[in-house]
Amino acid sequence: DGGITQSPKYLFRKEGQNVTLSCEQNLNHDAMYWYRQDPGQGLRLIYYSQIVNDFQKGDIAEGYSVSREKKESFPLTVTSAQKNPTAFYLCASSTWFSGSGDTQYFGPGTRLTVL
Amino acid sequence: AQSVTQPDIHITVSEGASLELRCNYSYGATPYLFWYVQSPGQGLQLLLKYFSGDTLVQGIKGFEAEFKRSQSSFNLRKPSVHWSDAAEYFCAVGAENAGNMLTFGGGTRLMVKP
Numbered sequence: 532d533g534g535i536t537q538s539p540k541y542l543f544r545k546e547g548q549n550v551t552l553s554c555e556q557n558l559n560h561d562a563m564y565w566y567r568q569d570p571g572q573g574l575r576l577i578y579y580s581q582i583v584n585d586f587q588k589g590d591i592a593e594g595y596s597v598s599r600e601k602k603e604s605f606p607l608t609v610t611s612a613q614k615n616p617t618a619f620y621l622c623a624s625s626t627w628f629s630g631s632g633d634t635q636y637f638g639p640g641t642r643l644t645v646l
Numbered sequence: 647a648q649s650v651t652q653p654d655i656h657i658t659v660s661e662g663a664s665l666e667l668r669c670n671y672s673y674g675a676t677p678y679l680f681w682y683v684q685s686p687g688q689g690l691q692l693l694l695k696y697f698s699g700d701t702l703v704q705g706i707k708g709f710e711a712e713f714k715r716s717q718s719s720f721n722l723r724k725p726s727v728h729w730s731d732a733a734e735y736f737c738a739v740g741a742e743n744a745g746n747m748l749t750f751g752g753g754t755r756l757m758v759k760p
Contacts, residue, residue, distance in 0.1 A: 533691075562746060574690075579671065581745070583670060589747075621689055625746050631753035632678035632697055633746045637689035 534558065535638035537622050542643045544609070544616070552607045552641045554622035561627040563605035564635060567591060568619040577620075580605055581627050609643060617645045648673040648739045652751035658729050660759045667722040667754050669711075671736030678740035679720040680748065681711055685733045693735075696720065707731070730760045 544550045556563065562581050566574040576589030580599040596611025603623045605624075609616045620641050623635040631635055649672040659665055671677055678697055682690040694705025701713040711722045720737060734755045738748040 537689075571752055572648075572701065573752045574738075574748075575750075576747065579745075579747070623690075631742045631744065631746065632695075632740050634680070634692060634695060635746065635748060636692070637682075639685070639689045642687070 534567065535622060535624055535636060537638040537641050539641060540639070542641055544643065546645055547611045549608055549610050550639055550643065552609070552622075552643070553640060554605045554607065555603055556605075556622075556624040556638075557603060558624055558636065559602075560624035560636075561602070562625045562633070563599070563615075564623040564625075565589075565595070565597065565605070565607045566621045566623065568621060568640075574621065592606050616643055618643060648677065648741050648744075648749050650737050650739050650751035652735075652737055652754050654754045655752070656665075656755045656757065658757040658759060662726050663728050665724045665727045665731070665756070667735050667737075667756070669720045669722065670718055670753060671720065671737075671739045672718065673739060673741055676691050676715075678742075679711075679713060680738040680740070681705065681709070681720075682736045682738065683707075683733050684753075685738065690736065693722070707760060715733050727756075727758055729758045729760065734757055 538553045564579040565577040570600045578597045580586035596608045625633040632646040651670045681693040689694045737751040
């Protein structure tokens with residue numbers, strides 16, 4: 532079955548700790564994305580990557596970091612610099628044929644709670 | 647930059663009734679438009695998308711949406727709602743020459759009464 536997996540489903544973190552969220556896809560998609568979802572605010576883009584070893588900041592990148600060493604994987608690290616990290620995090624992937632309008636497919640999400 | 651407004655935060659309909667969820671966008675050229683559905687604690691599933699051509703788009707689960715350029719709208723409709731349609735619905739817009747970046751609306755939570 533092709534798809535996107537995210538782990539863990541739930542994650543608890545103490546203040547001041549860095550945590551890494553996993554995202555893996557076997558759809559052979561070139562592009563991958565990380566979004567943050569807060570109640571009533573829709574989805575906001577954190578980072579995206581069009582190709583291996585390259586990534587770009589989205590609208591709310593401060594306090595987050597990513598890497599793209601493999602096509603299948605796009606882990607997100609939430610650092611201690613992120614002031615309000617409690618949220619639902621969604622990973623997505625897409626083709627990048629035209630660079631416009633390629634459909635994004637989403638993983639099941641990780642809920643991060645800071646204690 | 648593009649923007650998306652979903653005016654209704656919550657909507658409640660009776661099972662079997664028709665449904666229309668509103669989406670208004672702001673973008674100067676022809677947009678790419680998407681509707682996604684999210685069940686509680688889950689990821690987003692694509693319902694349908696509009697790129698060009700026929701302005702009435704058919705999607706999965708019996709949903710359809712109509713692109714109206716004059717009204718800058720892309721409303722989602724279903725003729726008869728089922729209890730399993732209770733979820734949150736998101737409209738999103740993409741733009742030419744903007745990569746694959748999407749701007750999402752705030753979502754509409756649909757509740758279905760038996």
